Amino acid sequence: MSKRYEYWNKEMELKNRKELDEIQNKRLRAIVKYCYDNVPFYNKKFKENNLHPDDIKTKDDIIKIPITYKQDLRDNYPFNMFAVPMKDIVRIHASSGTTGKPTVVGYTAKDIETWTELMARTIMATNVTKEDIIQNAYGYGLFTGGLGFHYGAEKIGATVIPISGGNTERQILIMQDFKSTVLTCTPSYSLYIAEYLKNLDIDVDSLSLRVGIFGAEPWSEALRSKIEDALHIDAFDIYGLSELCGPGVSIECPEKAGLHIWEDHFIPEIIDPENGEQKNMGEQGALVFTTLTKEGIPLLRYLTNDITVLNEEKCNCGRWHIRMRKVIGRADDMLIIRGINVFPSEVEYQLMKIPGVSENYQIIIDRDILDRLILKVEVTPEAFSDKVSEMEDFKKNIEQRLYSSLQIHANVELVAPGKIERSIGKAKRVIDLRTKNI
Amino acid sequence: MVKQVSVFLPNEPGVLAKFTELLENNKINIRALTVAETADYGILRIIVNNPDKCIEVLRNANYLVSETDVLAFEVEDKPGGLHRIANLMGENNINIEYLYSTLTSKTAIILMRVNDLEKASTLLKDAGIKIFSGSEIYSI
Numbered sequence: 001m002s003k004r005y006e007y008w009n010k011e012m013e014l015k016n017r018k019e020l021d022e023i024q025n026k027r028l029r030a031i032v033k034y035c036y037d038n039v040p041f042y043n044k045k046f047k048e049n050n051l052h053p054d055d056i057k058t059k060d061d062i063i064k065i066p067i068t069y070k071q072d073l074r075d076n077y078p079f080n081m082f083a084v085p086m087k088d089i090v091r092i093h094a095s096s097g098t099t100g101k102p103t104v105v106g107y108t109a110k111d112i113e114t115w116t117e118l119m120a121r122t123i124m125a126t127n128v129t130k131e132d133i134i135q136n137a138y139g140y141g142l143f144t145g146g147l148g149f150h151y152g153a154e155k156i157g158a159t160v161i162p163i164s165g166g167n168t169e170r171q172i173l174i175m176q177d178f179k180s181t182v183l184t185c186t187p188s189y190s191l192y193i194a195e196y197l198k199n200l201d202i203d204v205d206s207l208s209l210r211v212g213i214f215g216a217e218p219w220s221e222a223l224r225s226k227i228e229d230a231l232h233i234d235a236f237d238i239y240g241l242s243e244l245c246g247p248g249v250s251i252e253c254p255e256k257a258g259l260h261i262w263e264d265h266f267i268p269e270i271i272d273p274e275n276g277e278q279k280n281m282g283e284q285g286a287l288v289f290t291t292l293t294k295e296g297i298p299l300l301r302y303l304t305n306d307i308t309v310l311n312e313e314k315c316n317c318g319r320w321h322i323r324m325r326k327v328i329g330r331a332d333d334m335l336i337i338r339g340i341n342v343f344p345s346e347v348e349y350q351l352m353k354i355p356g357v358s359e360n361y362q363i364i365i366d367r368d369i370l371d372r373l374i375l376k377v378e379v380t381p382e383a384f385s386d387k388v389s390e391m392e393d394f395k396k397n398i399e400q401r402l403y404s405s406l407q408i409h410a411n412v413e414l415v416a417p418g419k420i421e422r423s424i425g426k427a428k429r430v431i432d433l434r435t436k437n438i
Numbered sequence: 439m440v441k442q443v444s445v446f447l448p449n450e451p452g453v454l455a456k457f458t459e460l461l462e463n464n465k466i467n468i469r470a471l472t473v474a475e476t477a478d479y480g481i482l483r484i485i486v487n488n489p490d491k492c493i494e495v496l497r498n499a500n501y502l503v504s505e506t507d508v509l510a511f512e513v514e515d516k517p518g519g520l521h522r523i524a525n526l527m528g529e530n531n532i533n534i535e536y537l538y539s540t541l542t543s544k545t546a547i548i549l550m551r552v553n554d555l556e557k558a559s560t561l562l563k564d565a566g567i568k569i570f571s572g573s574e575i576y577s578i
């Protein structure tokens with residue numbers, strides 16, 4: 001059976017490399033001039049670097065433009081990065097600032113239209129159509145997740161249930177009674193729902209769910225299998241950040257071989273986060289975006305925290321839009337343990353391959369003389385034995401696997417089921433105690 | 439064959455009290471018990487009057503529980519009684535995973551977990567040792 005691929009905007013989605021390059025070059029020239037003329041921050045920055053908009057003719061010239069950092073948005077809090085007067089802004093969103101002030105983004109009516117178009121493409125790329133009933137369990141509010149999905153889902157003509165996050169019992173009731181076919185939320189919350197269903201003895205096959213679109217936190221391929229097995233659905237990774245629009249920057253197609261970035265609206269690059277130099281296609285590094293069509297808050301070479309790899313080959317789905325690998329980790333999530341760099345997602349990937357290990361685990365890093373990594377793992381019925389030797393083998397197996405694959409020394413601690421706190425939003429799987437003591 | 443209930447218990451204050459309270463509230467009596475403990479957790483193994491109910495009660499309370507068959511037999515109350523059994527198992531290549539005991543007013547009973555239950559049971563029977571059935575043990 002050949003795979004089915006749905007498209008919202010077939011013409012744009014199936015443009016070839018050359019056509020995409022042409023669109024990007026043309027739009028890049030325009031947005032650079034727009035930033036120079038309308039955003040004092042960029043005007044100043046260009047002048048400081050002896051750069052003029054005319055110097056940017058094609059994508060190859062993009063490296064001449066200085067990187068924009070998240071700190072720049074914070075320094076210009078709340079509205080100084082806006083390119084239009086407030087009367088032209090129709091919506092404000094903000095990202096949850098884990099430290100200090102949030103980053104604020106403003107949308108013109110045209111920006112909302114663009115975002116809606118991108119979300120329509122994004123949702124349909126997962127083969128969700130107007131036949132579907134989408135239970136949107138992303139938070140509605142300043143966070144972009146809820147409204148982003150909402151507009152896109154309505155655009156394609158699907159039925160949206162704007163339930164927002166939390167209240168799991170109600171989520172399940174709605175899921176049963178309204179026969180939701182699609183669930184949208186964070187991957188952690190999908191697992192939380194799955195566990196809840198199990199505790200209530202509800203057979204997942206009695207539900208109508210068939211697709212899940214999960215994002216807002218990095219999740220591993222192994223976690224995908226867990227979610228798909230637990231909920232009997234097809235799980236897709238979605239990527240976005242509020243600084244660019246929110247969800248809808250990139251999405252997996254049914255190939256699940258990377259997330260297509262909508263290149264008629266964004267130019268992605270990979271740079272070395274250490275020295276800011278651009279990396280080649282296929283090399284790992286930090287993801288950088290230039291927005292090509294945004295009016296409210298256009299961004300040139302905006303550095304994200306996300307570590308990934310780009311692939312510009314044509315995909316089996318017919319799209320040439322560049323694919324980014326599932327985010328490997330966030331630059332500031334990277335753990336340095338006794339000099340070894342490791343992303344929590346890499347630890348998770350190894351853990352999920354071990355039979356009897358569930359997604360309920362926690363990484364705790366502490367320091368006495370050397371860094372200590374303690375891994376709390378909930379014991380599952382599969383791993384439980386009346387024999388201590390078998391339980392200890394289970395522990396050792398985890399420790400050895402982490403050492404042989406990632407060269408990290410972990411002390412595994414087995415804990416009772418339910419002991420690791422479940423999360424409704426983004427999962428807190430890493431606790432670093434070192435920073436407190438220094 | 440006797441059904442033993444094994445329970446995962448973290449090493450934390452109050453865990454055991456909570457556990458025994460649950461059993462008491464459900465009128466489950468412990469006939470024999472042993473704990474294997476490590477630095478972070480313990481495995482409690484118990485023989486109770488009603489193993490099926492016990493497992494249900496514990497599972498509903500979200501305990502991690504498993505059920506294991508063990509052998510229960512009488513041991514002579516004199517020096518070398520247990521030694522004889524250990525030898526018998528060793529000579530016949532049966533690995534004793536663990537054992538523990540309980541006393542009644544009349545006799546000492548050993549509960550033993552081995553890698554080959556059938557073979558161990560036959561060996562004991564052939565050696566003239568009294569083996570208890572589940573119901574005999576549950577109703578001590």
Ligand SMILES: [Zn+2]
Nearest residue numbers: 253255315317
């Ligand atoms: Zn594709």
